[in-house]
Amino acid sequence: MSKRMIGVDVGGTFTDVFVLNETDGTATVAKVPTTRPDQSGGFLDGIGREVDDFSEVSVVVHGTTAGTNALLERKGAKTGVICTEGLRDVLEMRRRDRPRTWGLRGDFDPVVDRRNRLEVPERTLADGSIRTQVDLDAVRAAAKRLQDDGCEAVAILFANAYANPANEAAAVSVVREVWPNAHVSASHEILPEIREFERFSTTALNAYLQPEISGYLGRLESALRDGGFDGEFMIVQSNGGVMAVDTACQLPVRTALSGPA
Structure with missing residues (x-):
């Protein structure tokens, strides 16, 4: 044949x-x-x-x-983000490529709406040491809130997860237990490299396009x-x-x- x-x-x-x-x-x-x-x-x-x-x-x-x-046509899935406290706006602030260097306003709209970017307590330092263990109850609550808001996909974006993914991996495990589909993206799995914006934006896009x-x-x-x-x-x-x-x-x-x- x-x-x-x-x-x-x-x-x-x-x-x-x-x-x-x-x-x-x-x-x-x-x-x-x-x-x-x-x-x-x-x-x-x-x-x-x-x-x-x-x-x-x-x-x-x-x-x-x-x-x-x-x-390009902004026809991806409605997506949520669960991130480290204080890093909710990384996707918008990017790397200072705004019209005015010290301004907080620009013309860039992230693929994840701000109301669907939720913060949870956790902190991994740049050397990989864990200062604050991830609050898994807060992670579960965030995942439930995103589901209730109609999100089809979710991205887990934790600070310095490239140096030590333990906190992020624990959160991802919890989210995957409760998420209704396979569309759960983790930054340490998608792009385990230094620099928050690059890692966060790549992972958010993966979640946005996956469905x-x-x-x-x-x-x-x-x-x-x-x-x-x-x-x-x-x-x-x-x-x-x-x-x-x-x-x-x-x-x-x-x-x-x-x-x-």
């Missing part, structure tokens, strides 16, 4: 499909209109024009701007599996590499091929 590798690139107007027959080295292409708002329709239509039996496909590599578009992207990838993978596909489903990263999609939660979970930084 022939094995095929498929590459799919979804653009704003057209979806392009490239099919490589690994048996004889031949290739075919297809171009179909991109379907909006659900881009999975054009994706599946394009593949279906070139492949009748998905069981012949060994790998599907997908490039998409679904996440970028959701961010949208996981739903999109889930629909794609379910349709492929229903058609007999049992190979690898991979997503192109912005660094040029690809990563596999977890078949259980439809989220990118590991780097499969490194690309240039």
Whole structure:
């Protein structure tokens, strides 16, 4: 049986499909209109024009701007933040890139509304030592409040969690016990690096986009599996590499091929 590798690139107007027959080295292409708002329709239509039996496909590599578009159009999920006391406004204050250096006002709107950024008692110092143990009761209460306010995803953002993630990990464990879905992002898991704004903003964006992207990838993978596909489903990263999609939660979970930084 022939094995095929498929590459799919979804653009704003057209979806392009490239099919490589690994048996004889031949290739075919297809171009179909991109379907909006659900881009999975054009994706599946394009593949279906070139492949009748998905069981012949060994790998599907997908490039998409679904996440970028959701961010630019502000169509991500309603998201909450649980953070260290005093750091509620890091997402807005950023790194002093405001019109007036010493002013407190700018024209930047974070993806998480201020009313959904909640503080809890805890403090880890820059050297990794814990001055204040995290108040897990306060964490539970914050998670419940965010759920009651309709948040679909939550980001846990604690000071200096890159140096010692103990407080943040304890809070994440509690939140994941009570959160109704898998969309719980922790800064020490997403970007365990120094500088609060960079770590906080990256993690908040992960939480904001996760429900949208996981739903999109889930629909794609379910349709492929229903058609007999049992190979690898991979997503192109912005660094040029690809990563596999977890078949259980439809989220990118590991780097499969490194690309240039």
